[in-house]
Amino acid sequence: MDKQNLFAGIPEVLDERKFAHGGNRRRMAETAGCAVEDILDFSANVNPLGPPPWLGQVVGQALQEVDAYPDPECTRLIMAASERYKVWPTQVTAGNGASELLFAIAGLKGFRRAVIPSPTYVDYARSCRVHRLPVVEPPLTDDFTVDFPSMGTLLATPSLVFLCSPNNPTGTVVSANDLREVAAMFPQSTFVVDESFAEFLPEDADRLTRDRPSNVITVLSLTKSYAIPGLRLGLAFADPDVILRIRQNMAAWSVNTLAQKVGERCLKDDAYLAETREQTRLLRESLASGLRQVPGIKVLPGAANYLLCRMDRVGRDAIFLQERLLMEHRIGIRLCGNYTGLDDKWFRVAVRGREDNERLIRAMEEVAGTARGPVVRRTRKTPALMIQGTSSNAGKSVLAAAFCRIMLQDGFDVAPFKAQNMSLNSYVTDQGGEMGRAQVTQAMACRLNPDVRMNPVLLKPGSDTGSQVIVMGRPVGNMNVREYVEFKPRAFDAVKAAYDSLANEHDVMVLEGAGSPAEVNLKHHDIVNMAMAEYAKARVLLTGDIDRGGVFASIVGTMSLLTPKERNLVEGYVINRFRGDASLLDPAFGQMFERTGKPVLGTVPYIHGLGLPEEDSVSFKEGFRPEADKLPEDQCVDVVVLDLPRISNFNDIDPLYNEPDVRVRVAADARDVGTPDAVIIPGSKSTVPDMRALKGTGMAAVLRGLAEGRTRIVGICGGFQMLGRIVDDPYGLESETTRVEGFDLLPVQTTLAPEKTLTRTFGTHSASGRSVHGYEIHHGRTEPLSDDLRVALRDSAGEPLGYMRPDGRVLGTYLHGLFDADAFRRWFIDQLRMDKGLSPLETVQSTFGLEDALDHLASVVREAVDMDAVYRALGLSGCCAQAPLFRRMGG
DSSP states (O other): OOTTSOOOSSOOOOOTTTTOOSOOHHHHHHHHTSOGGGOEEOSSOOOTTOSOTTHHHHHHHHGGGTTSOOOTTOHHHHHHHHHHHTOOGGGEEEESSHHHHHHHHHTOSSOSEEEOOBSOOTHHHHHHHHTTOOEEOOBOOTTSOOOTGGGHHHHHSOEEEEEESSOTTTOOOOOHHHHHHHHHHOTTSEEEEEOTTGGGSOTTOOOSSSSOOTTEEEEEEHHHHTTOTTTOOEEEEOOHHHHHHHHHTSOTTOSOHHHHHHHHHHTTOHHHHHHHHHHHHHHHHHHHHHHHTSTTEEEOOOSSSEEEEEEOSTTOOHHHHHHHHHHHHOEEOEEOTTSTTOOTTEEEEEOOOHHHHHHHHHHHHHHHTOOSSSOOOGGGSOOEEEEEESSTTSSHHHHHHHHHHHHHHTTOOEEEEOSEEEOSOEEEOTTSOEEEHHHHHHHHHTTOOOOGGGSOEEEEESSSSEEEEEETTEEEEEEEHHHHHHHHHHHHHHHHHHHHHHHTTSSEEEEEOOSOTTOTTTGGGOSSSHHHHHHHTOEEEEEEEGGGSOHHHHHHHHHHHSOHHHHHHEEEEEEEEEOSOGGGGHHHHHHHHHHHSOOEEEEEEOOTTOOOOOSSSHHHHTTOOOOOOOOOGGGSEEEEEEOOTTEEOGGGGHHHHTOTTEEEEEESSGGGTOSOSEEEEOEESSHHHHHHHHHHTTHHHHHHHHHTTTOEEEEETHHHHHHSSEEEOTTOSSOSSSEEEOOOSSSEEEEEEEEEEEEEEEEEETTTOOEEEEEEEEEEEEEEOOTTOEEEEEETTSOEEEEEOTTSSEEEEOOBTTTOSHHHHHHHHHHHHHHTTOOOOOSOOOOOOSHHHHHHHHHHHHHHBOHHHHHHHHTOOOOGGGHHHHHHTTO
């Protein structure tokens, strides 16, 4: 039948291919023989930005109302639409997607025929035939514009005219002014203008939602512009009497509560639409440019979020292209042979994100035989596992170290990474760069030398509102919060460069997040949680600390605050620090899966006596330390560590915890110090403020009193500076006062300076002759003020590393890691034993090292976590024998 003829009588049986749509990923996956999630779908035109970030929160709130029927009038949604588009509420109605509205409009009475200039959206003809309305499909012009003059005869008879602007699939726009003129010339006909993709046009584009003749109906789709095809929501604009007739053709409660709530929020989000327009334009232009470089492909210009293309290569059509793309590259496109006026050489592609678009271009080049190199696929990137938490101190660092060691044991070349760490617990690499201690532990788990690329950004808080910012191991300045937020784009550039460099050298990466990914006040400038996961294409394990309580609410709440794209990055959950029978948690796991769609992949028990450095000072300040068997109190030495407000590098104390004859206490109150055998003043990020704080609490007076007895006092770095007579601050680094009095327990003077000393150090303890090793991180220099002062330690070049009183009972040094050396540590403890009247043990009682602790940690976590599921998520095998094969294949 000629397409100019009218369809009359009973509707024909609808041909499946004729009215097929894009977006059927299930059928594509069946054709390709793969999982649905493996399909990269270019056949459905959805906003490339994805749903708005607030979608999950609004849906969660709307779920509270699903026990009641939705508002049949969609009152709040209609009011939001009328306010957005500046029309009266009586001039707009809502439907379950634009398609439902189009079907209702096709059922309006009083028309002899439907006029559908084609090629265009196939459901216009389908809806008319369902309502037994004859259809005529005049062709568009050669450049796919509507030929209004040639349609005059048809429009003179009362007709329902369907126009799409921007047109699907051609992307061309109907002139609003031309339509207004034509509508005025033919008042007996009604013009339905489908503006489902009009939100992608420039903001100042002439639209027909408001300045609309009385015989024009405008239809919008929020599904397309807000990337919510699963919710279905459309709007129709017309005169009040027409709106009433459309509503009469629709079922009651056609728009559900979730869609109404989300639609109301959509219509108030101007910022999201503004970004959508700008980003879609840039992505469309880039995609079109890339596709035009593929031989045999003709790309038409478009104004929306898709492009119409034609295969011009002899002997090849779009069906051939679709088969090759699906079978070889898991990419789906929209075949356009079922559009009236197009043949099987035509196809349409959606505009997606930059990497997806590049993957399509490279795949098309490979099909055309002109590939520039291997096709870009997600699976070719370095596999990455990321540990994120519901809060700080949820165990992320320890779990990341565990996965590092497990993968190392399974034969993979693995490396750790944390984009940004906020910690005063830092370390100096062999190259003199500063990084977080947690990534040092993780590097040791991988048996790698610490590398600043593993922690490219380190923040060392100096106050409640400001931090020293260290990038790639070097300080770049002190910044308050606002200054650092402005600096973050540059920091993220450094982070991405560091990650790419490190990932290129290893089989697999284990990333660690910071705090929680659901900090809604920080997410817009995030560089360490989901933004980093997306960049690395990492699979995320979300962990929560059940020992603190509220872990299930924390996990579900975190997931509800994530965007759909972020939730898709989450592979599952790990429950950390559980005490008891894990099977008792099964009912909770089921409920979490029902609410979030993600499984619990492991329950890690509370590990006593772990013996690994802590990530931050939370556990230190709480007095938490590994449990170990100790001798009776009168057979142990008592060591007090002062808790400073800005304590740093508190891991200097860790080796003492493993000694069987040492009891370590943390004291923040002078009344809790007592008369210990030794007091250790650890490092401080801000020596002067912390020294003043100790004076204010009476701690300085207590220390002076103890120094007159048998108690030994050791100051490390900032603690060393506090022990002195004077601290000069000529540059105002820590105080407005240029000179501050110290505790005067050592006759030394410290002058603070902007330059930072960062170095690995090896030396000797003068009194014992024992070797020591560690690192220095400090501002300034300390000089003796008395000839009676003795050098306590010297470095390998013979330079002083610290000083002590002649009796050796007060000692200060810049050497972090002073107690790491087993022989010196035992000598120091034996001196305390003899001071107390105990016999020295003389031989080393414990070896300070992390190998055994890391292996123990890995064995516990391997037993507790479904590692097969983790490896499957990464596209890896856990078998050692297959890891070298993975390396030979280039990752």
